[in-house]
Amino acid sequence: MKYCSTCGESNPDNARFCTKCGYEMASEPAAAPIPTPVKPAPPSGPMPPTYLWQSIVVTIICCLPLGIPAIVYAAQVEKYFMNGDINAAHRSSRYAKNFTVASLITGLVVYIPYLIYLIFIVAAAGGSSMIPLFE
Amino acid sequence: MGVLAGLLFAFNPVERPFPPCIFYKLTGFQCPGCGTQRALHCLLHGEWKDAFLYNPILIPALALIALLLYLDSFGGKRQFPKLHRILSGSKFIWGVFAVIILYWIARNVYHFL
CATH class of the missing domain: 2.20.28 (Rubrerythrin, domain 2)
Structure with a gap:
């Protein structure tokens, strides 16, 4: 009543x-009080790692474009962290790491057999320099 | 790492069949890392200029990698917390991303370096 x-x-x-x-x-009952946009304080704990140098290594030295998404995820870490979304920050950090590792593994899987093959050719040619040039 | 550096020091990738870039082989486009082996070979022989010509972003990239490695794993985080914060920041990393993508496009469009 x-x-x-x-x-x-x-x-x-x-x-x-x-x-x-x-x-x-x-x-x-009065309308719910207008929620004042509270800017969440950045969490006090340490920010999850960005794996930036690892992703630059795989992009520039491993020679596979898989390093690019790793850099994109690395860029998201700080933004999420500063917005207080610690879970998203950890997720981006994890994705950055996964793409770096995936890129490294792909590079190794592709290049190690190739390297062995080339060493075999060089050995077969008696180490002479008369080997067809590769780009 | 040491073995790879030794191989790159001993043999010139231009003369010896080091593995070519798979991306280049498959697509015919140069990737941002193309020329790294040749550039590293030049660097190991102290030929900065030639290294720059094979891959101009390799030298700044190596410097940045060394700096980040120091900050991350060799106590630089505590010595220079502010620098570490800036270099882990979204703005800086988007900048790195932009430089790599622009270089990637430019080297294929203008066929320089």
Whole structure:
């Protein structure tokens, strides 16, 4: 049971308008207070690692474009961390690491057999320099 | 690492068949890392200029890698916390990203370096 603030008539709890005077019930619970945008304080713990140097190594030295997404994820870490979204920061950090590792493994899988093959050719050619040039 | 450095010191990738860039082989486009082996060979012989011509972003990249490695793993984080914060920041890393992508595009469009 609630009471109309205009005429004082008692009304059912779920009534929106007063049954007697027709005014809108002012006794409705006030609208939820406007949420003040609180800028979350950056967490006090250490920021998750960005793995930046590792991703530069795989991009420039490993020669595979898989290093590029690693750099993109590395760039997200600080932004999420400063917004207080520690989980997202850890997720980006983890993705950056995974792409770096994936890039490194792909590079090794591709290049080690290739290197062995080349050493074999060089050995077969008796180490002479008359070996077809590769770019 | 040492073995690779030794190989790169002993043999000139231009003359010896070091593995070529797979990306270049597959697509015909140079990647941001193309020329790194030749440039490293030049660097190991102290030929800075030639290294720069094979891959101009390798030398700054190596310097940055060394700096980040020091900050991350050799106590630089505590010595220079502010520098570490800047270099781990989103703005800086997006900058690195932009430089690599622009260099990647430019070297294929203008066929320089």
